[in-house]
Amino acid sequence: MNYNPLAQSLNAELSANGCCVLDMLSEQGKAIFFPRKGILGQGAEAKGSDINATIGTALEDDGSPLVLDCVLKSLNLPKQSFLYAPSFGNPDLRKAWKELDIKKNPTLATKKFSNPVVTAALTHAISCAGYMFLDAGDEVIIPDLYWDNYELVFENARGAKIKTFNTFKNGGFDTEALKAALAASKSDKKVVLLNFPNNPTGYTATEKEAVEIAKILTECAAAGNKVVALLDDAYFGLVYEEGVTKESLFVKLVDAHENLLAVKLDGPTKEDYVWGFRVGFMSFGFKGATEAQLKALEDKAAGTVRGNISNAPSISQKILLAAFQSPEYAQQKAEKYAVLKKRYDIIKQEFAAHPEYKDAFEPMPCNSGYFMCIKPKGVDAEELRQKLIKDYSTGTIMLSGLIRVAFSAVPTEKLGKLFENIYNCVVAMKA
Missing domain, CATH: 3.90.1150.10 (Aspartate Aminotransferase, domain 1)
Structure with missing residues (x-):
């Protein structure tokens, strides 16, 4: 495949200094890029110009968005909320969500990971991850008790194959089955999806199990495999028992090994009770990642969003940002x-x-x-x-x-x- 020069530049970053993340990407993941020289890039360059005829929005003569009053009166929001959000997401919301991730996962404060890229809710984040990391015929390893929408996202849309392993053993998570599933996979690229709290069972790994899961994935990476850990954190924080891990597996995997890429897929949908807002996030991390490499992954994620839906809803992002900044x-x-x-x-x-x-x-x-x-x-x-x-x-x-x-x-x-x-x-x- 002939790659766009912008994609080539991102790919060069992801293979620099012995980095193996490029080998984890699908063909489409390698080809995708954020169009910094296209309409969005040119529009950004023209921002602040006295006359700006770049972006496809409609403005009043005073420069404010041209909005129907019957729409505006139903929302207690400024007119700016009606404009497009960037494909990366509202920058203030991205910053706020990263700060919240660290607050909810205190161990992340000492670790390096990307800024989150905004998606149209968590299902879209999972779909974007499939686009970036799965080719037709690739396997994605998942516990056998899983959300049935994974089948549409990975098998129907991507042509990948779901390979399952036993979820429970002796009243807890079957870590031995996970290890066996990784060993049984014939590919040296292992894409694993783990969802805690789990849908449908409502189970989260205990702290002991979480340590063992991280050990298994790290050992798999140390054996020379390229491991992509997709972490569906849709219900994060809703833990009701002692001894259950309170932090995301992302904490234990984000700097576990150079061959292990941790991808955190999360959002406010379930944990902040805003099901219809359709806002989610993708964050990336791996051991030894440079700022340029993390930025390259952000660009590829934003390019995936741009090529699919252009951007997530601006109004939802504005409302969420106001909520996160509220003292209540x-x-x-x-x-x-x-x-x-x-x-x-x-x-x-x-x-x-x-x-x-x-x-x-x-x-x-x-x-x-x-x-x-x-x-x-x-x-x-x-x-x-x-x-x-x-x-x-x-x-x-x-x-x-x-x-x-x-x-x-x-x-x-x-x-x-x-x-x-x-x-x-x-x-x-x-x-």
């Missing part, structure tokens, strides 16, 4: 966390108060997030899901033979009834 942000976030933690605690109390439930279903390991899963005993999970809707007016999700319960969406006073309905339904089906 931390307290209000803690209050919402308490709501979910209370529901989680009530579920544990319900199971303790109803030992008979064990005859109908087995709760899967859960300690965090929005969800938990149960494994029905003696009945088909899909038939159970359908009967719960028909006879008990109770909606759940069936995934991989399990029933996923989004306790995040169930009023606190209805949690007891929810599991009572599931128990009664299983008993009725067995009868």
